[in-house]
Amino acid sequence: MIETVEKFVGEFARSLQAETFVKMTLGNYHGNDAHLQKILIRLIETKKGARLFFLFRQDTRDTAKNFDFAEGIERVKEFLGKDFFSGHLFTTENDFQLEIGKKGKSRLNTGKPTFKEKPALEHDREKKTLVNQNAFYLKALGITTDKGEIRDKQRDKWKQINKFVEILGSLFDKSELRNSKNLRVVDMGSGKGYLTFAAYDYFKNTRSINVEITGVEARDELVSIDNDIAKASEFDRLKFVKGFINDFDLQDVNILIALHACNTATDDAIFKGIKASADLIVVAPCCHQEIRPQIRAPEMLENVLKHGVILEREAETLTDGLRALLLERSGYATKLFEFVATEHTPKNNMIVGTKRKTALDGEKINEQINQIKNFYGIERQRLESLLNENENLDNN
Numbered sequence: 001m002i003e004t005v006e007k008f009v010g011e012f013a014r015s016l017q018a019e020t021f022v023k024m025t026l027g028n029y030h031g032n033d034a035h036l037q038k039i040l041i042r043l044i045e046t047k048k049g050a051r052l053f054f055l056f057r058q059d060t061r062d063t064a065k066n067f068d069f070a071e072g073i074e075r076v077k078e079f080l081g082k083d084f085f086s087g088h089l090f091t092t093e094n095d096f097q098l099e100i101g102k103k104g105k106s107r108l109n110t111g112k113p114t115f116k117e118k119p120a121l122e123h124d125r126e127k128k129t130l131v132n133q134n135a136f137y138l139k140a141l142g143i144t145t146d147k148g149e150i151r152d153k154q155r156d157k158w159k160q161i162n163k164f165v166e167i168l169g170s171l172f173d174k175s176e177l178r179n180s181k182n183l184r185v186v187d188m189g190s191g192k193g194y195l196t197f198a199a200y201d202y203f204k205n206t207r208s209i210n211v212e213i214t215g216v217e218a219r220d221e222l223v224s225i226d227n228d229i230a231k232a233s234e235f236d237r238l239k240f241v242k243g244f245i246n247d248f249d250l251q252d253v254n255i256l257i258a259l260h261a262c263n264t265a266t267d268d269a270i271f272k273g274i275k276a277s278a279d280l281i282v283v284a285p286c287c288h289q290e291i292r293p294q295i296r297a298p299e300m301l302e303n304v305l306k307h308g309v310i311l312e313r314e315a316e317t318l319t320d321g322l323r324a325l326l327l328e329r330s331g332y333a334t335k336l337f338e339f340v341a342t343e344h345t346p347k348n349n350m351i352v353g354t355k356r357k358t359a360l361d362g363e364k365i366n367e368q369i370n371q372i373k374n375f376y377g378i379e380r381q382r383l384e385s386l387l388n389e390n391e392n393l394d395n396n
């Protein structure tokens with residue numbers, strides 16, 4: 001090994017032992033991976049103790065892996081001079097900058113430390129909110145900084161995550177699930193996974209429930225990143241699968257979640273939850289597009305609904321109102337209330353269905369649904385179609 005690289009790796013190992021390590025970056029990549037750009041290394045606290053977390057930064061996505069110290073040091077040794085040709089090590093005593101030239105010429109500069117204090121590890125700080133602000137997944141998802149502070153641009157998201165966990169916890173406590181030691185949750189349209197991770201962390205670590213959560217998401221790249229972060233967080237029973245909601249084979253579920261699943265994807269999710277007899281169904285619909293073009297304004301409302309903005313709101317209200325009625329027709333008690341605003345929808349309903357012990361009069365609810373549809377000239381509503389088709393199948 002080149003002498004300067006040996007020295008650099010030696011300083012890295014020493015900083016880990018002396019607990020002065022802050023972070024490290026490997027850059028100037030010349031390896032075979034067309035997408036890899038650099039590796040960012042920092043310390044995280046896991047159940048097995050402190051680990052080195054390697055974030056492999058690629059042009060379109062990141063992947064992550066954690067190693068114990070010996071393994072991590074070995075990896076850095078292997079990478080330098082072969083794939084990566086620069087290294088920047090930050091310790092609380094010194095900064096070290098390694099540059100390896102083409103012909104094996106190299107330089108190691110030592111400078112004053114940029115950081116005089118180590119970043120606190122996850123367990124070092126107190127919990128102030130329902131969501132554990134120091135959790136690693138929040139850093140990996142870019143909600144918090146390396147130091148565990150909420151990023152300015154993520155404050156709304158942070159508020160939403162906390163509100164969601166608060167609502168979920170309260171719904172759980174008020175439901176028949178309240179004494180469950182095991183819980184199966186499915187999050188349909190999990191996206192970047194903020195809320196899925198928060199739900200897992202809450203049930204598993206705050207409530208000590210043996211929870212299993214599956215996030216279902218159509219976008220492959222999000223599934224892959226989220227699975228890496230789940231692994232690095234040691235969230236063993238949290239997994240993300242690529243797929244469409246209506247193709248997902250949902251058999252056994254206690255809580256069905258679908259937050260901001262666009263347009264009729266929310267209907268697909270509610271239908272799956274009803275079919276699997278989920279105890280709780282929690283959805284926050286967005287992008288209501290199905291009903292608006294169908295509405296034929298009744299004469300008495302013509303001059304009201306001629307305004308696009310009113311028509312839009314009416315369509316949203318009718319869509320979510322019909323969804324709630326269809327849940328009731330399917331044996332669920334419902335609540336509909338405002339959830340926090342998001343980048344997807346400024347006004348944001350949340351519909352919650354809790355499985356009832358005794359069903360309501362389905363015929364009566366059906367009558368109401370038909371009256372509303374007739375009044376507005378609505379011909380199709382996705383959830384209703386799915387439920388009716390399913391009923392026809394069951395009857396044949």
Ligand SMILES: C[S@@+](CC[C@H](N)C(=O)[O-])C[C@H]1O[C@@H](n2cnc3c(N)ncnc32)[C@H](O)[C@@H]1O
Nearest residue numbers: 189190191217218243244245259260261262265
């Ligand atoms: C607006 S994002 C919301 C993500 C997350 N649930 C949240 O509230 O932060 C909606 C996500 O649902 C996914 N999605 C939409 N329709 C879907 C479908 N039919 N099946 C699976 N995923 C879907 C999209 O790819 C997107 O990532």
